[in-house]
Amino acid sequence: MVTMKDVGREAGVSAMTVSNVLRGNDNVSPATAQRVREAADKLHYRLNTTSLSARSLRVNTSRKADRYGTIGLAIYELDRPYPSQLASLISQAAEARGYQTVVQETRINERNERSIIQRMSNQFCDGLIFSSSRLTVQEIEQLSNHRPTVLLDDDRPQQDIDTILTPCKVGAYDAIRYLYGRGYRRIGIIGGDSAEWESETALLANHDVRHRRLLGCRRAFDELGVPRETVRLVDCEWNETAAREAMHRNETAVRECDALFCMTDTIAFGTIRGLKDLGIGVPEDVAVMGFDGIAMGEITVPSLTTVAVDIGEVARRAIDLLIRRIVSEPGLARQRVIVGHRIERRESA
Secondary structure (H helix, E strand, C coil): CCHHHHHHHHHHHHHHHHHHHCCCCCCCCCCHHHHHHHHHHHCCCCCCHHHHHHHHHHHCCCCCCCCCEEEEEEECCCHHHHHHHHHHHHHHHHHHHCCCEEEEEEECHHHHHHHHHHHCCCCCCCCCEEEECCCCHHHHHCCCCCEEEECCCCCCCCCCCEEEEEEEEHHHHHHHHHHCCCCCCCCEEECCCCCCCHHHHHHHCCCCCCCHHHHHHHHHEEEEEECCCHHCCCCCCCCHHHHHHHHHHHHHHHCCCEEEEEEEEEHHHHHHHHHHCCCCCCCCCEEEEEEEECEEEEEECCCCCEEEEEEHHHHHHHHHHHHHHCCCCCCCCCCEECCCCCCCCCCCC
């Protein structure tokens, strides 16, 4: 069994320095800390977070024997409905299993992601749930000191990190088929990537949510015999303000559509507001459909037809898988889980 002394010998430092680095203490120079992480990575050394939690439990005698442990959740945004709802459900699922959750916002920024992983990877954090990372798997494992980690919606070919995925391809495919089945023939896409729409190779080369959903749309249109060049794509950032502004900038293209598939529910909310600004009624003049199934969509006017992801399942599966690795199955083969979905038919389409 590899020990801290072995890692220290490999890195040319003391076992105490190794301990400080792997517990997230910041009293070690960045160069030395990097050398220690590389040595730990080379020797496949994993900090024993279970025993750390046990020591933490003995110190804090106010906790019940079956309720201890902390999970770090790094999520891309907290001021948007979908990620905030997901963060809440993950916290609830963790609490039901006897764990507390520390939540941090990354803003999909590499510097933030590195800092957050390092700070979470201390003696109080037993495992990590990490979303929309721009870091490589090697960086994540090194920065987390090889703690158990689950990625959310990151479908890159990771070697050793579990991932929980929303049904991007099949969900978008089903959305286009649903709209077409309702009689709509001029279906536009809001929040896509027009530069890569024509290239399946480019779409396949990207493993993020946007490109996976676009790939599902493309395959649906191909099967339906709809020429790809006739599909109106409106590029915009994935928030309601950008979507509303995109309606104004692309009024001519939007008016040529009889249905709009929005890549997220949040985009759909902004799209509906922008259409209202232009005097275009939903669904009287154009149908609008979203993707996510967040709770807010049920109470908007009109209520939002959407690809409803089982967000609760995302939370439960992420927590269950992470705790299995923390407690009993650290050697479990890498898991890739796609959660379920349904078409939630409401007023907007």
